[in-house]
């Protein structure tokens with residue numbers, strides 16, 4: 001686990017969303033517009049000085065009375081405290097300290113996690129002086145920034161990066177067990193699946209104690225496979241915060257997914273693949289995790305000759321362009337394909353670690369490239385000379401060419417599909433780079 005979760009908290013209009021956009025540069029953001037709040041919540045992924053992190057803008061409530069504000073913001077802060085690794089508390093230099101800021105500061109002072117007090121809207125030097133009053137919040141040092149013009153955000157990121165763990169040295173030879181996360185919407189059948197998997201006798205081998213955070217791994221031995229289940233029901237009930245389930249499930253999903261190798265996404269067949277499912281799938285892809293989709297409660301679906309084929313095609317349409325993912329039709333109730341589901345998750349885990357020897361890769365790929373070279377652009381021909389799999393924890397490939405900048409996405413996709421056909425990366429996101437030879 002080496003991705004930190006950063007939560008942005010603060011009252012409405014201080015500039016949280018603006019800061020969020022700066023931090024992730026809108027690169028990989030999703031907007032959780034399904035939640036029943038007046039404002040969207042944002043989740044994004046970014047990196048700074050080699051440290052990867054996720055940012056969650058806890059959103060805000062644009063309308064409502066001050067009482068509502070206070071209650072909602074308290075919840076928001078409590079959630080952040082529980083789930084995040086770093087907390088960015090944003091205040092507004094134009095407004096100065098408000099009673100709500102004082103309230104939030106009081107909550108934050110009790111916490112052991114790194115807290116960054118950020119005074120926003122310091123757009124010019126004069127406002128630096130105005131920022132001084134924020135020492136009175138009792139949170140110590142603060143960072144002055146202007147989210148709108150970007151000044152100060154580099155220093156803030158530098159300071160945050162120092163508090164994030166070093167990137168993991170990934171030892172590919174190590175006998176690390178697969179970490180599976182069973183995720184999906186409420187009622188998809190996750191708990192039933194986990195119970196079916198681990199059985200009444202609960203073949204728990206050990207509880208692996210977490211280091212800096214709660215233990216969320218539990219080791220199992222089932223059907224001849226050893227694996228860890230991440231974030232099973234037992235951990236869920238630890239939460240103190242019950243109210244904001246929607247947000248909680250987003251936070252939880254983010255954390256669970258980042259901690260896992262393979263995401264088993266359970267979908268309720270009687271409801272179909274919904275936008276929440278898509279969000280989870282997207283998160284898994286962005287985090288380069290393996291994915292297996294289970295269409296559960298298959299027993300409830302009335303079947304005709306092509307029902308399964310048509311259903312599968314509809315799901316693949318929803319997940320395009322990442323369609324090379326196993327989809328398994330299960331019924332936890334009748335135990336249909338439960339073993340298959342785990343077997344597939346193990347296979348995806350193995351594929352995700354797969355290393356293709358350079359000679360084999362070049363033998364096959366260069367031949368394909370010769371038969372289907374990239375299209376010439378403005379009379380210039382791209383020559384691909386060599387390729388290799390990079391020594392990264394998940395599959396990434398570099399192709400070396402004379403004019404790498406001329407290779408466009410469709411051709412990259414063509415190569416990716418060939419790699420998938422030949423070497424079988426079903427369920428595994430892969431990345432292709434072009435580099436100058």
Ligand code: GDP
Nearest residue numbers: 012013014015016017018060120121146147148
């Ligand atoms: P949120 O409710 O905390 O997410 O705040 P927003 O990001 O929506 O920003 C609220 C308002 O403050 C918007 O009108 C922004 O344009 C403005 N704002 C955000 N950051 C800055 C800043 O650094 N300087 C100034 N002057 N305005 C800002």
Ligand code: GDP
Nearest residue numbers: 186187188189190191192296297298331332333
């Ligand atoms: P969770 O919220 O995702 O953990 O879902 P649960 O495991 O609690 O299941 C929700 C409901 O769906 C329960 O009533 C289960 O008995 C039922 N359920 C789970 N899997 C199946 C299945 O494969 N078929 C049918 N018919 N019902 C199921």
